[in-house]
Amino acid sequence: KHFSIAIIPGDGIGPEVVNEGLKVLKVLEEVHSDVRFVYDFYDWNCEYYLKHGRMMPTNGLNLLEDYDTILFGAVGAPTVPDHVSVWELILPIRRHFQQYVNLRPVKLLKGLESPLRYKSHDDLDFVVIRENTEGEYSNIGGRLHEGTPYETAIQNNVFTRYGSERILKYAYSVAESRPKKRLTVATKSNAINHTMPFWDEIVKEIGNEHPQIDVQLYHIDALAAYFISKPESFDVVAGSNLFGDILTDLGAAIVGGLGLAPSGNINPERKYPSMFEPIHGSAPDIAGKGIANPIAQIWSISLMMDHLRLPELGKLVLSAIEEVLFDGTVRTPDLGGTANTMEMGDAIVSKIREM
Amino acid sequence: KHFSIAIIPGDGIGPEVVNEGLKVLKVLEEVHSDVRFVYDFYDWNCEYYLKHGRMMPTNGLNLLEDYDTILFGAVGAPTVPDHVSVWELILPIRRHFQQYVNLRPVKLLKGLESPLRYKSHDDLDFVVIRENTEGEYSNIGGRLHEGTPYETAIQNNVFTRYGSERILKYAYSVAESRPKKRLTVATKSNAINHTMPFWDEIVKEIGNEHPQIDVQLYHIDALAAYFISKPESFDVVAGSNLFGDILTDLGAAIVGGLGLAPSGNINPERKYPSMFEPIHGSAPDIAGKGIANPIAQIWSISLMMDHLRLPELGKLVLSAIEEVLFDGTVRTPDLGGTANTMEMGDAIVSKIREM
Numbered sequence: 044k045h046f047s048i049a050i051i052p053g054d055g056i057g058p059e060v061v062n063e064g065l066k067v068l069k070v071l072e073e074v075h076s077d078v079r080f081v082y083d084f085y086d087w088n089c090e091y092y093l094k095h096g097r098m099m100p101t102n103g104l105n106l107l108e109d110y111d112t113i114l115f116g117a118v119g120a121p122t123v124p125d126h127v128s129v130w131e132l133i134l135p136i137r138r139h140f141q142q143y144v145n146l147r148p149v150k151l152l153k154g155l156e157s158p159l160r161y162k163s164h165d166d167l168d169f170v171v172i173r174e175n176t177e178g179e180y181s182n183i184g185g186r187l188h189e190g191t192p193y194e195t196a197i198q199n200n201v202f203t204r205y206g207s208e209r210i211l212k213y214a215y216s217v218a219e220s221r222p223k224k225r226l227t228v229a230t231k232s233n234a235i236n237h238t239m240p241f242w243d244e245i246v247k248e249i250g251n252e253h254p255q256i257d258v259q260l261y262h263i264d265a266l267a268a269y270f271i272s273k274p275e276s277f278d279v280v281a282g283s284n285l286f287g288d289i290l291t292d293l294g295a296a297i298v299g300g301l302g303l304a305p306s307g308n309i310n311p312e313r314k315y316p317s318m319f320e321p322i323h324g325s326a327p328d329i330a331g332k333g334i335a336n337p338i339a340q341i342w343s344i345s346l347m348m349d350h351l352r353l354p355e356l357g358k359l360v361l362s363a364i365e366e367v368l369f370d371g372t373v374r375t376p377d378l379g380g381t382a383n384t385m386e387m388g389d390a391i392v393s394k395i396r397e398m
Numbered sequence: 399k400h401f402s403i404a405i406i407p408g409d410g411i412g413p414e415v416v417n418e419g420l421k422v423l424k425v426l427e428e429v430h431s432d433v434r435f436v437y438d439f440y441d442w443n444c445e446y447y448l449k450h451g452r453m454m455p456t457n458g459l460n461l462l463e464d465y466d467t468i469l470f471g472a473v474g475a476p477t478v479p480d481h482v483s484v485w486e487l488i489l490p491i492r493r494h495f496q497q498y499v500n501l502r503p504v505k506l507l508k509g510l511e512s513p514l515r516y517k518s519h520d521d522l523d524f525v526v527i528r529e530n531t532e533g534e535y536s537n538i539g540g541r542l543h544e545g546t547p548y549e550t551a552i553q554n555n556v557f558t559r560y561g562s563e564r565i566l567k568y569a570y571s572v573a574e575s576r577p578k579k580r581l582t583v584a585t586k587s588n589a590i591n592h593t594m595p596f597w598d599e600i601v602k603e604i605g606n607e608h609p610q611i612d613v614q615l616y617h618i619d620a621l622a623a624y625f626i627s628k629p630e631s632f633d634v635v636a637g638s639n640l641f642g643d644i645l646t647d648l649g650a651a652i653v654g655g656l657g658l659a660p661s662g663n664i665n666p667e668r669k670y671p672s673m674f675e676p677i678h679g680s681a682p683d684i685a686g687k688g689i690a691n692p693i694a695q696i697w698s699i700s701l702m703m704d705h706l707r708l709p710e711l712g713k714l715v716l717s718a719i720e721e722v723l724f725d726g727t728v729r730t731p732d733l734g735g736t737a738n739t740m741e742m743g744d745a746i747v748s749k750i751r752e753m
């Protein structure tokens with residue numbers, strides 16, 4: 044079987060960690076002789092922007108359309124305002140391809156210690172389902188009375204029934220597929236009194252079709268605190284675009300840091316390609332030093348394999364990451380070690396070959 | 399000196415913890431014979447709403463106007479939708495009285511352990527300055543196509559130059575008053591691309607007037623993660639209404655929980671009364687059991703004393719709380735003990751008397 048992958052390394056540490064991802068794709072072909080990955084590279088990033096005045100060509104989205112999947116590094120550089128680079132590259136891809144599910148596991152891997160004193164591996168194993176196409180990231184808004192003391196900026200949160208239903212149905216269905224049958228949903232309907240009560244209503248409506256699911260709505264402030272005090276109570280956590288964003292960085296922090304955390308931007312209908320990327324950004328402060336942790340990128344490839352219906356390969360990649368971390372000899376600086384990005388990637392590749 | 403205080407116990411555990419606060423006010427009069435607190439009670443809560451169809455009388459805000467300060471418990475009960483109780487009581491008070499600063503210390507008290515494995519008392523001592531009158535809590539929005547598949551809810555984030563400047567100026571001035579001279583500001587200008595870039599601009603503009611301050615803008619997702627990984631790097635943290643809300647519950651979690659965390663809703667110009675309240679809510683699940691931790695409420699009284707320009711009393715109250723926690727014999731269940739609300743309050747009162 045052939046799978047086509049569009050590779051977008053992006054900025055900063057993006058290309059460095061994507062390189063390690065490519066090594067993993069190659070070794071997967073070795074161990075699974077039926078599978079071939081065919082890929083093309085797209086150099087769309089802030090450098091491209093400085094040359095062409097845009098983050099991707101006008102037909103960029105068309106170019107991506109026919110791939111089976113997309114592997115993304117990270118976007119953003121000090122030379123281009125963040126909202127430009129993000130709104131012209133990563134967010135249009137998520138939206139155009141209806142990647143409305145952002146799937147982000149929060150799992151403490153073997154060999155790692157949580158920064159939370161009393162929490163162990165059993166306590167830290169859940170998944171966050173984040174809405175990925177609307178909500179607080181609306182792009183709708185503007186300014187009035189610019190340059191005067193009365194200047195005002197307004198931005199809309201836009202929650203549609205269409206968008207909220209599809210992500211919440213997905214979240215319930217993931218909860219159904221797991222033994223605990225528990226769904227925790229982020230809200231802030233006490234203070235954000237138009238969009239969030241609407242969201243809560245839809246949570247309850249869809250809940251009526253899932254009487255077996257134990258569903259709980261928590262305000263985002265309290266929920267963030269519960270990530271610290273009772274992460275063991277979570278199984279599936281669902282949130283809007285912004286709330287899911289915040290919760291998943293927090294989730295990464297409680298299981299060892301942003302260097303590890305992967306994500307899948309998924310179009311569940313498989314009408315369009317899904318995209319896999321680390322949660323972390325382009326980290327300009329450590330770019331070029333070769334010390335970035337490639338695990339988030341490599342774990343994203345594990346999620347990609349699951350999505351491509353190659354679950355044995357997904358499992359293999361994740362197990363290899365865990366084994367290497369458990370050995371403990373090869374670790375990047377963010378995990379307290381001295382290995383560089385390539386050494387970390389090579390160790391995982393060797394482990395896959397051995398397994 | 400006489401100080402007039404409006405007392406609003408509110409719902410759930412609100413009245414229980416406010417009672418302990420009143421004991422503390424009384425003992426402060428004993429130890430400081432020049433000071434007298436005169437107070438009136440207002441029974442505005444969800445019960446009041448069920449009787450009168452509103453959370454407070456139409457002239458409620460006028461009634462509060464002439465007090466020196468307001469002591470608030472907590473609002474919210476299962477019988478009234480949260481957005482009603484909140485938008486008719488606590489939020490109108492914050493807005494009408496221009497309490498645009500929500501001041502929330504994040505400090506690990508002596509005798510307590512942080513849930514963060516490697517963080518000690520020196521690592522956990524900063525203050526969050528939250529915008530408290532506008533932003534994401536706009537109350538502006540509505541719904542379209544109700545009851546159809548095309549239903550859409552919209553809510554505006556409204557950031558004014560007026561509102562953003564005054565809170566950020568305040569934050570810079572607090573940073574100026576502290577030895578570290580460091581200000582960390584929450585943003586999300588990469589994705590929320592109208593209001594947040596405006597906020598960032600104002601951060602930088604005011605920064606130009608404070609060249610001594612080391613200012614850092616972090617996206618809220620990364621900042622939430624840094625609360626776990628490097629809380630020791632913070633001195634003053636500023637955020638919008640929503641971001642400050644999330645960060646302060648998270649802040650409470652890393653220093654021992656919501657039972658401890660106090661807040662001041664402050665009108666710095668002292669044109670209107672300021673209001674002091676715990677960060678926690680009305681906690682219907684434990685209401686009536688007498689087991690709520692009154693420390694957040696009592697610490698709020700410490701902040702109230704600071705605001706009333708009685709810093710020796712503010713310090714006394716906080717020291718007494720710390721001493722009792724350090725003794726360790728009297729602790730409420732949230733801190734692993736078996737003391738009830740009154741015993742915890744009494745222990746602090748006795749300590750104040752001894753000191």
Ligand SMILES: CC(C)[C@H](C(=O)O)[C@@H](O)C(=O)O
Pocket residue numbers: 233234264484488643677679
């Ligand atoms: C009750 C609620 C509206 C409130 C807020 O979000 O401001 C609370 O969470 C707080 O932090 O004081």
Ligand SMILES: CC(C)[C@H](C(=O)O)[C@@H](O)C(=O)O
Pocket residue numbers: 129133288322324588589619
């Ligand atoms: C780069 C940024 C817009 C993005 C987001 O907020 O979605 C990132 O933080 C993420 O979580 O993937």
